Amino acid sequence: MRKLENKTAIVTGGSRGIGANLCTSLAAAGASVVVNYASNASAAAEVVSQIESAGGKALAVQADVAESADVRKLFDVAEETFGKVDILVNNAGVVHYKTIEDTTDDEFARIMRINVNGVFYGMREASQRLADGGRVISISTSAALMFLPTYGPYCASKGAIEQLSRSLAKELGPRRITSNIVSPGPTETEMFLGNNKEEKIDRMRKLAALGRLGKPEDMGPVIVFLASEDSGWITGQVIPVNGGTA
Template structure:
């Protein structure tokens, strides 16, 4: 299967990242399931993909650690022959008013969301083959500017700032670089700790009057990573059902 496209997806053991990994696999791509620490969940993603006839391997890597990210890409090359698509779905969330934010929490958040995004993007820029795609994950909170999201929005704003710059730096490579910024999405992480009234209020925000599903975001990423998205480059796509 020398002509099969190969995707590296970080944060792929659960939530949106898992949906992206399985969606890309269903579209015919071999997938490296990158994950931070949940071995059981990552193994389950690989088993789901292989049971459906796809090819996948799980690799544990901290996205902010250069050597681990490099090793993850090495696995993609050694196992599947190269890298065509990179999706950085790994991220960390911490909520606090700016005035009360623990700076140690800020440092941890930015280590994953900014440094991690940069490390993955840098490795992707070095490794992705001609005709490939790099997709980063941001958040629609960057535009909504909600209280308590200051640190998180700042970190994802940095990701969006990288997008067009990296696209321009890859001129002549035929590699696209885009960012997807989801709105409220019904993952276990998002729903945890929220009562029904809060969930209902958030679901009522978009004109479509529902929360996003991980599959909604995964399909957008798959479009950008596939043949239909080749003329979309250097963009941040807000996949949020119309929240403004």
């Protein structure tokens, strides 16, 4: 079923990994999709090509979510191209695996600038410009519940996102706009696999009750559900999608 027919979605960090799958999943459900990317134009173009080849509508837009003006541009382009914005998926983010002791000022500032400021700017813009009955979905991490060493700054940024999402749910509820969090477990993405040694990857795999790492395509159906009318009575919630990891 094309549950998102005549809807427009913005997906930040939509060119690779989980974000790319979220774009194609939303498009398959009928949404027109703005595929945001920071630097990899060819990867974003490939996502757009996949969507258009399947009969969908999509547009790649370069923007640094850590810059409020760039986030405004995402909404401007979406409105100019598709007429409105119904769905915002805050997916863009960076990982950081260092102890608190070893994390520099610049490293901590970078992760907060991208992971927290970027989501805040998106939520603020959505508060002003999202259509009534719209959806805000933000990506967190199940690692926030696992108390793992070297994850402190990263999980701190995701904890901030969760609190922002809960407040936004209350603020936008009168307009029937919902705000929820999807919390993936360890997932087979370039970012996760490229930043961890095989020993750690195998350990994470074994932590899952279902005995494997997540795949980007595990997230798409959950995002489509939260973006659709089916989820209209769900807001301010954290939805774990982690195979029983945490």
